[in-house]
Amino acid sequence: MQKQTALRLSEVNLLVVTDVHSFLAAHLHADGMCGVERCDASFGALLSFVQHLRAAGDKQGKDVFFFDNGDVVDGTGLSSATPVHGKAVLPLLTSLPLDALNCGNHELYQSRTVLEGLLGTVGPRPSFVGSWNGTYLTSNIVLASSGAPLGSRFALLKGRHGTRLLVLGWLYEMRDHCAAVNVTKIAAAVSEPWFAAAMAHAAHVDAIVLLAHMHYADPLVGEMLAAIRRAVGPAVLVQVLAGHSHIRASARLDARAAVLEAGHYADTVGFASFNASRGVSLHHSFVHEYVHMSRASLAAAAGVAAAAFDTPAGLALSRRIDETRDALGVSTALGCAPRTYRASAPLGADDSLWSLYLDVVAPAALFTPARNASQCFLTSTGALRYDLYAGRVTRDDVAMVLPFEDRLWVVQARGDVISKALASLNSGSAGGEDGEEGERPLRAEQAALPRYAATPSALAPEQLFDAIVGDFDRDAVAGAIRTAGGAAVGPPVRYDKAAVAARSIAPPPTDTDAWLRWARTLPQPPCGVASR
Structure with missing residues (x-):
């Protein structure tokens, strides 16, 4: 300019x-x-x-x-x-x-x-x-x-x-x-x-x-x-x-x-x-x-x-x-990020905020107990709105990354049903219309991302999973799972009410709370010089 x-x-x-x-x-x-x-x-x-x-x-x-x-x-x-x-x-x-x-x-x-x-x-x-x-x-x-x-x-x-x-x-x-x-x-x-x-x-x-x-x-x-x-x-x-x-x-x-x-x-x-x-x-x-x-x-x-x-x-x-x-208290420091993570980076890139969410934050802070093998998480990729920057991470930084504070829900289904539903959501045959409803529309710089993502990315076909989903995506994701699984799939239930085997801690009340939990596990300030 x-x-x-x-x-x-x-x-x-x-x-x-x-x-x-x-x-x-x-x-x-x-x-x-x-x-x-x-x-x-x-x-x-x-x-x-x-x-x-x-x-x-x-x-x-x-x-x-x-x-x-x-x-x-x-x-x-x-x-x-x-x-x-x-x-x-x-x-x-x-x-x-x-x-x-x-x-x-x-x-x-x-x-x-x-x-x-x-x-x-x-x-x-x-x-x-x-x-x-x-x-x-x-x-x-x-x-x-x-x-x-x-x-x-x-x-x-x-x-x-x-x-x-x-x-x-x-x-x-x-x-x-x-x-x-x-x-x-x-x-x-x-x-x-x-x-x-x-x-x-x-x-x-x-x-x-x-x-x-x-x-x-x-x-x-x-x-x-x-x-x-x-x-x-x-x-x-x-x-x-x-x-x-x-x-x-x-x-x-x-x-x-x-x-x-x-x-x-x-x-x-x-x-x-x-x-x-x-x-x-x-x-x-x-x-x-x-x-x-x-x-x-x-x-x-x-x-x-x-x-x-x-x-x-x-x-x-x-x-x-x-x-x-x-x-x-939005400037309260939670921890120190080792590098900058970009919301627009493709999945698998070293600086991908989405890879951080799916590979680290969700398994460690969203699943209960951490890395619970009977849970998975599905979300539309318009959810992360801003980059996470190296160095001091505050409550404001977390809110800018994921500001919506969506309550969490669980739909129980087999792995092959959930995988079929995810493919349907990404093909456009399920979910919203023209990016206005049922999903948060991707910005131009996020073109490399799929419309929906999940962790883990590969699910055992015969295993029964608790599929976790946020408020905004609940109807689209639950609808796709019901379409793929038929009458065997029940309605979504609140994550904090769902029975989860061997639960050791209460689940986070919202998706944003999962990020806050993760941020508090980071090295504490003062933050050293970090890569951007």
């Missing part, structure tokens, strides 16, 4: 972060996500950046809008250290001057995150959703209890310099959500009266912005745009801000519409900029840029000197983030 220069503002200017996954603090490691720089900008630095860019816009009489596109929970210890995932993250986000927010799929996996995190109140303070005064957008997410939208269907924004936007917030057609919500299909949502009411405002805005928590090339993007074009015609400018797939990408959708997706894990601030126009020009110009979440890049993009970059509000938020992390 070329050296960052100051962003050039047009009449309509949009900043967006997506799939932050609770990476509110600066990245702990030089993980390559910000090129040669470390992603050393916390959300306090992000706040300083937005304030500086808006000040530059004020001097030019131009508005700068700021959005979050969902998936703010699950990813670091800051999210998983509280019983309600994300409960410590959400209050920190309210310090950001966001104009609108979208809801991601990770906010919807646990009913407690919805009911206590997003909607819960403490004393006189409003809920997280309520604190945004109608700009937390859930165009196709409704509460199961009432059918009312979780947030607002749409919002009308007006900048201080007169720019007007109609903003909607969409989620892909998620099926594996918690019981607290329902997700409406796009075709059904755009046929509802509220959508027609929203489109009636299109004649009075400079552009429509779609916060779309889905891959930038998802066919649903085209479906939403087609619904807008049917309602308001070809002249209205449309900017889609996509997400979910954790990549940087952009594309033109038609002569007056474009889409931008801006990374993940707080490695990117996306910038979309264009002039307002009511014409029907064939190639309206959209500018899309990606700004690394490093302090140097943010300062350069804002056009300010590094020494003058931090604002009082930004510094205050950085302190709150650090204080919250300290209070939760």
Whole structure:
């Protein structure tokens, strides 16, 4: 990537972060996500950046809008250290001057995150959703209890310099959500009266912005745009801000519409900029840029000197983030890793995090007793989300590797049945559809990995095994095993309730706890110089 220069503002200017996954603090490691720089900008630095860019816009009489596109929970210890995932993250986000927010799929996996995190109140303070005064957008997410939208269907924004936007917030057609919500299909949502009411405002805005928590090339993007074009015609400018797939990408959708997706894990601030126009020009110009979440890049993009970059509000938020992390103990050291293990490395490689999981962590810390020959473990390979770095391993490092804290289940079946089920899962004839349901989708850098993996890799065909599986994979894996084994296979039972011969210790309550157990067996700090 070329050296960052100051962003050039047009009449309509949009900043967006997506799939932050609770990476509110600066990245702990030089993980390559910000090129040669470390992603050393916390959300306090992000706040300083937005304030500086808006000040530059004020001097030019131009508005700068700021959005979050969902998936703010699950990813670091800051999210998983509280019983309600994300409960410590959400209050920190309210310090950001966001104009609108979208809801991601990770906010919807646990009913407690919805009911206590997003909607819960403490004393006189409003809920997280309520604190945004109608700009937390859930165009196709409704509460199961009432059918009312979780947030607002749409919002009308007006900048201080007169720019007007109609903003909607969409989620892909998620099926594996918690019981607290329902997700409406796009075709059904755009046929509802509220959508027609929203489109009636299109004649009075400079552009429509779609916060779309889905891959930038998802066919649903085209479906939403087609619904807008049917309602308001070809002249209205449309900017889609996509997400979910954790990549940087952009594309033109038609002569007056474009889409931008801006990374993940707080490695990117996306910038979309264009002039307002009511014409029907064939190639309206959209500018899309990606700004690394490093302090140097943010300062350069804002056009300010590094020494003058931090604002009082930004510094205050950085302190709150650090204080919250300290209070939760996420920086507590567990042990010392001898080398760096990569989540994207192929199975069998010396630095493969998956080989470490399957060959060492699961047999030693997941099986009870350790290396129990009557147990096996199956998991989808989207589960490990981040590399494990050489040297000091903290609770935060473990949470970044495996943040979900899935409860564990057991399905009992013969080895040949489990092997047949695993082959079926990896062939695509069982499990999820298009990587959205039943498995955590692999990222591009994980292409060398199978969709599902197991340990041990070879099972004695006639032997009866307790197949251990996590919450997220339970239905897909148990379904494949039942399909392969027929009526002889019973339903899954909780691992901590299952009878296991010669059990010497209680099993870990979650898959993440197995990693914590293993990390505590590592040599203790201070850590020596280790290979990276």
